[in-house]
Amino acid sequence: MPTTVFPLDSGKRFTEQRIVGHNRWHPDIPALVQVRPGDTFRVDCREWFDGAIHNDDSADDILNAPLAGVHVLSGPISVLGAEPGDLLIVDILDVGPIPQEDTGPLAGQGWGYTGVFATRNGGGFLTEQFPDAYKVIWDFRGGVATSRHVPGVSFTGIVHPGLMGTAPSAELLRRWNAREQALIDTDPQRVPPLALPPNPDSAILGDLTGGEFDRVAAEAARTAPPRENGGNQDIKNLTKGSRVFYPVFVEGAKLSMGDLHFSQGDGEITFCGAIEMGGFMDLHVDVIKDGMAKYGVSENAVFMPGRTDPQYSEWLAFSGTSVTLAGEQRYLDSHLSYQRACLHAIDYLQQFGYSDIQAYMILGAAPIEGRLSGVVDIPNSCSTVYIPTEIFDLDVRPAKDGPTRIDPGPGVPTASAR
Template identity: 80%
Template sequence: MPEVVFPLDSTKPFTEQELVGHNRWHPDIPAQVHVRPGTSFRVHCREWFDGAIRNDDSADDIRDAPLSRVHALSGPIAVEGARPGDLLVVDILDLGPVPQEDSGPLAGQGWGYTGIFAKQNGGGFLTDRFPDAYKAVWDFRGQTATSRHVPGVSFTGIVHPGLMGTAPSAELLARWNRREGALIATDPERVPPLALPPLAQDAILGNLQGAEFDRVAGEAARTAPPRENGGNQDIKNLTKGTRVFYPVYVDGANLSVGDLHFSQGDGEITFCGAIEMGGFIDLHVDVIRGGMETYGVTENAVFLPGNTDPQYSQWLAFSGTSVTLDGEQRYLDSQLAYQRACLHAIDYLTKFGWTPEQAYVILGAAPIEGRFSGVVDIPNSCATVYLPTAIFDVDVRPSPGGPARVDPGQGVPRSSF
């Protein structure tokens, strides 16, 4: 096992750890760990809400999820000698849930969860169709996930970090705040909001204190969206064996990681759509001098996917086009087309007995494939979503005998009102 450079105690909250990470992006958040290029090491990660979500049958915790506190990131980790303009090479050697023998009832210790966020608290990809909060708890057995809240479904996890990235420069941070602030100004009262501005409330900034803490907290970017530094990309294929090339914007690169997922479908469509968990990740780092200019990677990471994805061979695919539910034609709107493909799949699965919420959760958590299939044939984009048929206990393919219905069981825990 590689040396644990960022240890966490599963019985203690994020802010009471020996090493305190962060939940905002800013170049002045000091590195908590220093490593050399060419070394391998282990990092412990908290579940993204730091234990706020419970293993129970109520979705009140999802409804009230404290978005101002996310994400609980381990880091920054400075790589000695890395400097702006370099590429940071990060190999994902291994990752998994928190060992079950560790004490503390945290997601990752044999279980994880998927949530449909309420429209009033972040929403999701299909928030107008699903405006209320729901939750599904998943149990882990080896590589397999099952849920008492979604009977009749089991699948092999595709374990990956939802969030990993390097620190922004002061210039890049200012650019983020300008462009996202301008977007918010176009509709400042929108629910859910168009973007999340800097927020000092609940900011965690390593060991910064006093006036420096106040300054950084007022400038630091929220970690919710992906940006040029990588960040919350939620790419399910960043699995074991993946090599990622991150742009370096500050001395040391200041790598951070968190938001581990046991599994996820393309798009993480419920917003909390992956199976969220705490756990560990083993990394190896190196540096390509001047790599940003050499390879034209001036913004946004590139990566070589690993080869450990679940090997599903048969799929049932659904298509959608860029026409709204009420019949309005949109011009080559691929986002809308993917929404329609997802809704198509959800409506289909309800014919087998799953509730719409259970079907939505399946698309968020299972390793579905999402694709933009046609983007040039005006006026309609075409998007497709592929469901692996082997994850279902019944045959979900159309047949003359009609759908074999499942017992929906307990259903997805709803929030109380």
Template identity: 75%
Template sequence: MPQNMFPLDSSRKFEDQQQLGHNRWHPEVPPIATVKPGDSFRVDCREWFDGAIVNDDSAEDILNAPLLTVHKLSGPFAVEGAQPGDLLIVDILDVGPIPQEDSGPLAGQGWGYTGIFAKNNGGAFLTDQFPDAYKAVWDFKGQVATSRHIPEVSYEGLIHPGLMGTAPSAELLAKWNKREGDLIATDPNRVPPLALPPEADHAVLGGLDRGEWQRVGSEAARTAPPRENGGNQDIKNLSKGSRIFYPVFVDGANLSVGDLHFSQGDGEITFCGAIEMGGFIDLHVDLIKGGMDTYGVHENAIFMPGRVEPQFSEWLAFSGTSVTLDGEQRYLDSHLSYQRACLHAIDYLVKFGYSPEQAYLLLGAAPIEGRLSGVVDIPNSCSTVYLPTAMFEFDVRPSSAGPHQIDPGIGAPRAANAA
């Protein structure tokens, strides 16, 4: 096993560990360790809410999820010799739930969760149709996930980190804050908000001197969106065997990682749409000196997906076009067409006895495929969502016999005091 550079004790909160990670992006967050090009090492990761979401049949924890505290990131790790303009090569050697802990109160100890966030606390891709908080808990058996909240489905997860990236330079951070602040100013009272500004009170800034936390926290970028440094890209195919090439913006690169997922559908459409968990990730790092100019990779990582993934061979696909539910035509709006494809899949699954919320949670958590299928045929873009038929314990295909009726069981918990 590679040396564990960031061990976590499951009995202690993230902020009470021997080494302190961070939950904001800023060039002044110091590295907790230095590795060399060619090194392999292990990193423990806590799920993004650090245990705030529990294994029960209530969604009150999702309704009141502490979004200001996320993501709980392990790192940063400096890479010896890395300089701005280089490309950092990161190989994912292995990734999985918390080792040797198959039961316990933390997500990753034999279980994980998926949530639909309330519209007034984060929202989601389909927040206008699903404004309330719901939750599904998934049990792990090897690589297979099942849920008491979404019966008659089981599938292999494609385990991956939702978030990994390098530190921004001061100039890049200022660019982020300017452009996101300008966006917020166009509709400052929108619910959910258009972007998340810096927020110092809940910032965790690793080994930075505590006297600097307020100043740095008031500048540091929130970790919710993906940006030029990688970050919260939520790409399900960044799994075991993947190789990622990250732009380097500061000396040492300062790589951080977290937000592990047992499984996820393309788009992570419920926002907390993956199966969230804590666990471990084994990484190998190397450098391409001057690689940003050599390969024209000045912003956003490029990657080679791993070859280890569930072997689904049959799919049931749904399409959507850029027409609103009210019948308004939009011009080549691929975001809208993917929403409509997902809604068509949900409408279909409801015919088998699932509630709309159960179907929505399933599309967020299962390894569905989402595609932009047509982006040139004015005025309609066409998006498609592919559901692997093998994840259902019944024949989900249309037939003259009509849809099988599942027993919905206890259903997906809804927050009792939801609007």
């Protein structure tokens, strides 16, 4: 097993560890760990809420989740000799749940969860249809996920980090904050908000203290969105065997990672929509000197996906176009057309006995495929969502005899935000 350079004790909170990570992006967060090009090493990762979500049948913890404190990231890790303008090569050699701990209070110890936030806390992709807080617990066995809250479904995990990236330069950080604040200013009272500005509340910044902590906390960017440094991209295909090329913006690159997922559908449409867990990553790093200029990669990571995707071969696909539920025509709005495709899938699955929220949770957690199928035929874009039919215990394909209905069981725990 590779040497663990960023260990986490499952019996302690994230801020009580021997090496404390961070939950903001800023170039001045110190790198407390250093590796060399060519090194192979292990990093432990805590579930993104640091244990605030529990294995029970209540959604109150999702409704009251400590959103100001996410994501708890392992890092920054300095790569010796990496300089601005380089490309950092990161090979994901292995990634999985918390090893050798099959049961326990932390997500990753034999279980994980999928959640939908209330609209006031960010909602999800379909927040107008699902404005409250919801939670589904998934149990892991032999690489397969099942849930007492969504019966009749099981699927092989597609384990990956939701978040990994390098630190921004001071200039890049200023650009992030300026453009996101400009967006907020267009509708400052919007619920959910258009963006998340810097917020010192619950900031974790490695070993910074005093005035330096206060300065960085006031400037540092939140980790919620993906940006030029990678970040919270939620790409389900960054699995074991992937190779990622990250732009380097600061000395040492300052690589960080976390937000591990046992499985996820394309888009992570429920927001907390993957099966969230803690675990480990085995990584190998190297550097391409002046790689950003050599390959024209001035921003955003380039990657080679792994080869460990579940081998599903039969799919049922749903399509949607850029027309609102009220019948309003929108111009080539792929976001809207993907929403409509997802809603069509939810309508369909309800005919088999699932509730609307159970169907929504399936789309968020199972390894569905989302595609932009047509983006040139004005005025309608066309998006599609592919669901593997093999994940269901019953046959969900259309047939002359009509749909077979399942027993939906106790359903999805819900906490009303109204």
